[in-house]
Amino acid sequence: MATAADDDGARHPSPLSDRHLRRTQRLGSARHLFPLRRDHRRAPARADREVPLVRPTLVAPTLEEIRRAHEIINREIGLPTPLIHSPGLSEHLNAHVSIKLEAATPTSAFKVRGGIYLASQLDIDARERGLVTASTGNHGQSIAYGAAVAGTSATIFMPTDANPDKITAIERFGGRVELVGERVDECFIAAAEYAHERGALYVEPVNQPTLIAGVATAALEVLETQQPDTELVIVPLGGGTGASGWVLVRDGLGHPAEVWAAQSSQAPAVHDAWRSGKMEPRPNRTLAEGIATGVVFELPLGILRASLNDFILAGDGQILAGLRRLWDLQHIMSEPAGAVGVAAAEQERERLSGKRVVIVVSGANATRAQLAKWLGD
Known part of the structure; x- marks a missing residue:
């Protein structure tokens, strides 16, 4: 879920409306395999635009x-x-x-448990598209690791002041890091937009069975x-x-x-x-x-x-x-x-x-x- 923050640093839900979320569609059909790279760059945050988010079906997993x-x-x-x-x-x-x-x-x-299992469930088309998510670090590492195991790519959006050890770890696992803004709420919005534009799969970090x-x-x-x-x-x-x-x-x-x-x-x-x-x-x-x-x-x-x-x-x-x-x-x-x-x-x-x-x-x-x-x- 995208969030926004006020001047005192408190996170709040983004201005994305319920109406907009209800009409969210699956990410674009164009296939795209992101090249893995070791360097990261500062990407511009575009928090002023509504972004289609991939919302999984909210059904709890079974014991099976x-x-x-x-x-x-x-x-x-x-x-x-x-x-x-x-x-x-x-x-x-x-x-x-x-x-x-x-x-x-x-x-x-x-969280690596979740990253490995999620990536293992991707079909060939999804693996060609690659994964995109936003994180302060641990979730990003899990997705990068799972993507490497599954033979796909992972792009992780992180705040510009992210823990440097976590950035290094994500890159060590083959993930690509994009630094955006001061707060993770900006990363959620930028990551979802990036995934939409490139036909990748945006991974919700919490609402994901x-x-x-x-x-x-x-x-x-x-x-x-x-x-x-x-x-x-x-x-x-x-x-x-x-x-x-x-x-x-x-x-x-x-x-x-x-x-x-x-x-x-x-x-x-x-x-x-x-x-x-x-x-x-x-x-x-x-x-x-x-x-x-x-x-x-x-x-x-x-x-x-x-x-x-x-x-x-x-x-x-x-x-x-x-x-x-x-x-x-x-x-x-x-x-x-x-x-x-x-x-x-x-x-x-x-x-x-x-x-x-x-x-x-x-x-x-x-x-x-x-x-x-x-x-x-």
Whole structure:
């Protein structure tokens, strides 16, 4: 979904009208294979124009599809990712705590599961056209990696101040980076327009059932095989694909575990919509770029409102404390977005007491300078 931002940096829905979105058509029929290249350029943002967006059918994936996705992803990157019991966190939280280390993937983030599965479902025509999306980094890496595996191209639109390590990673996977504007909302609009003009496929980063099916495979690993007696799972949440996947698998298996989502209180859009039922823009001022969103997306919100057990907000200071706790007690490195589950667990310590808890660490894409700053005294 495209977004717009005001002067204080808060993300809001773009001026694209519901009428315009309803009459959205599939991207052009012209076939085009983007040449892969290592350099990136600053592309002009054209946020003043309405852009046709590809809107997938908003139907949640089934457990059968999630199982099929797991088979495909496993062939490419060797699943499962580790589930690590943490004696230190267990003692600290008075619970049996294990870490689902989703940073242990080729892109150091859980989203690569979705990118691989989505790209695997492309037909020959779609592979010739190539993929286009917008991202602050982790989603872009997942699409670039999946595209490389599938033998197609990926063009990723990112803000001009994007994390340089994430830019390098996308290019390493063969993706092409276009830098547009100061905020990711400009990237969404520019990416959709670029895809439309060239007949490529624009990948919605959140309202995309295929991506949810891919990332949901982590839940299948834990609840069915790695720790079937799990009583509580805490999942970081930005747009909601990861947490949606967990509740879909939990419900599909008929598993009794509770699933909680954790989000920054400085970017609480999905949390507030989950509680109120109203899809309204909210401020987005969190330093946790991997879960930074000021807007709400229909598909994951519907899934979460139907089945999520609780939704915890943690301030950025608490998130950084959680990041340090992960390092001090388990020597696990994380980006802030990946540590928000630890922050939520610390905040709700009494409710965790005596339970078998899984905390998802969703990613570890941070620069050396950032880690030195965050881990320092």
